[in-house]
Amino acid sequence: MTQLHNRQLYLHQRPVGVPTEEDIRMRTVLVPDLQEGEVLIENHYLSLDPAIRDWMSDNDSYLEPIPLGGCIRSTTLGKVLKSNHSAFSEGDYVQGLAVNGWEELTVNHGDLLTQVPNDGNYSPRNYLSIFSGAMGLTPYFGLLELGQPVEGDTVLMSAAAGAVGSIAGQIAKIKGCRVVGLTGNAEKASWLTDTLGFDAAINYKTCDNLADEIARVCPERVDIFYDNVGGDMLDAALLNLNDHARVVFCGAISTYNSSGSVPGPYNYWQILARSATVKGLLTTNYVDRFDDAIAEIKTWLEQGKLIFNEDIVEGLENTVEAYSRLFSGANKGKLLVKLAAADC
Ligand SMILES: NC(=O)c1ccc[n+]([C@@H]2O[C@H](COP(=O)([O-])OP(=O)(O)OC[C@H]3O[C@@H](n4cnc5c(N)ncnc54)[C@H](OP(=O)(O)O)[C@@H]3O)[C@@H](O)[C@H]2O)c1
Known part of the structure; x- marks a missing residue:
């Protein structure tokens, strides 16, 4: 040959x-x-x-x-x-x-x-x-296993219109949560609320003070912060945690292009003050459960509960x-x- x-x-x-x-x-x-x-x-x-x-x-x-x-x-x-x-x-x-x-x-x-x-x-x-770790499986395990959503929880999602965030937010809706997405442009913010069914979206690029805006949109504070971004956004979210909140550390894209050490989080103390937990996610830890997760994701797609x-x-x-x-x-x-x- x-x-x-x-x-x-x-x-x-x-x-x-x-x-x-x-x-x-x-x-x-x-x-x-x-x-x-x-x-x-x-x-x-x-x-x-x-x-x-x-x-x-x-x-x-x-x-x-x-x-x-x-x-x-x-x-x-x-x-x-x-x-x-x-x-x-x-x-x-x-x-x-x-x-x-x-x-x-x-x-x-x-x-x-x-x-x-x-x-x-x-x-x-x-x-x-x-059906991959890069989109459906990461939010499936991140939200359900680490976030432990309970009906009525307020879930705050960063990079909400991305691959992981758009699915994590919808799974949180399936579980009966109130879901607020953070994103960087108006068109994606409208997509989150009008097409994906998020309860609210914040354009973090146009609001004056992100921590204050999260406080305004999440008056009952945040029970689950699903963090895809890290950096300043994580700090703003930490100031709004509820008691016993769960922070799902899925990624920190705001830091990936930085050279040298990355500062913060500056509001780390809030984890103690709110008796919160922070858990790191590595989707490959769940490889032996991928087939079951894909089956459930297919059910949600076929029921019209999930859009990608x-x-x-x-x-x-x-x-x-x-x-x-x-x-x-x-x-x-x-x-x-x-x-x-x-x-x-
Ligand atoms: N732990 C795991 O096993 C695992 C697996 C897969 C992915 N991840 C992580 O999940 C996160 C999302 O990945 P993805 O593939 O779904 O990417 P994505 O959300 O589809 O795309 C990245 C989005 O991040 C936002 N972004 C980029 N730079 C930013 C910055 N400096 N500040 C704020 N927002 C910024 C942008 O949206 P807007 O600015 O419009 O919001 C961008 O569209 C990443 O951190 C990734 O590393 C983790």
């Missing part, structure tokens, strides 16, 4: 601030011969996740940093072109959880690779959005520009890149 060529995006230098095409460059490489136990995947969609920014830095985190010169690590959805692995066959749609890359072709060793259904009910692509938005940009060559949208707030829902091979 003639050797295949693979276009891929690799880490040329560690970014300072939002990654640019100076930091992440394109190259074409030859695909190595497939060894026993390996699977050759034709990628159809790339998942653009804030966490990838952390992996681009030389930080001590839950995954090794992407090495300089290495392909940008990512979760992808693709099709098996060739398999030397007993669990996968040619033509299977597969999702590789944080083990594939921003490239057209990936050789995977079968680790964290899952076959996804193509049964006509849902597109295989949905296994990179609503896929924000799709086309072309591997547009990936770096698309990635910056996560940090400017230009995305709504789950940000994906569609590659030329995509057929779903």
Whole structure:
């Protein structure tokens, strides 16, 4: 068989601030011969996740940093072109959880690779959005396991119109909570209340004092703060916690492009003053419960209780520009890149 060529995006230098095409460059490489136990995947969609920014830095985190010169690590959805692995066959749609890359072709060793259904009910692509850790499963476990919502609770959601926040807020509504979303533009604020059923939305970019605005919109204070952003927003939320509030520490996107140490939270004392708990979320801790969670998410979708938005940009060559949208707030829902091979 003639050797295949693979276009891929690799880490040329560690970014300072939002990654640019100076930091992440394109190259074409030859695909190595497939060894026993390996699977050759034709990628159809790339998942653009804030966490990838952390992996681009030389930080001590839950995954090794992407090495300089290495392909940008990512979760992808693709099709098996060739398999030397007993669990996968040619033509299977597969999702590789944080083990594939921003490239057209990936050789995977079968680790964290899952076959996804193509049964006509849902597109295989949905296994990179609503049925993935990057969208549906993170808020499912974050809100239900760590947030422990009780009917009547007030839930405050940061990055509320994003992949995780838009679903976490709707799950909180399903559980009978009052839900308030924080977002950075008027159109997304209207989407939260008018389409997704949030009770209120705050545009944090136009209000004078965020802590005061949260106090005004949440007069009974906040029982669950689902934190996707960290930084000043976390500090404003901490000032509004109810007694025995739960803070779900899902992410801190406001800090991902910072160099050096990140200050705060300055209002840490409020955790003691309100007998609050803060719990960190790592969705991969729940891998053995993913199937049950997906089944329940499907039920909510079919009952019309849950809506999700896929924000799709086309072309591997547009990936770096698309990635910056996560940090400017230009995305709504789950940000994906569609590659030329995509057929779903
Ligand atoms: N713990 C886990 O296992 C896990 C798994 C998946 C994701 N996460 C985390 O969940 C969070 C959301 O991820 P996502 O994929 O759903 O992204 P997303 O919410 O779809 O996109 C990011 C959003 O964050 C907001 N944002 C960006 N920079 C900001 C800043 N400086 N200040 C305030 N808001 C800012 C923007 O919306 P607006 O400014 O319009 O609000 C932007 O649209 C991230 O922190 C991510 O790391 C954690």
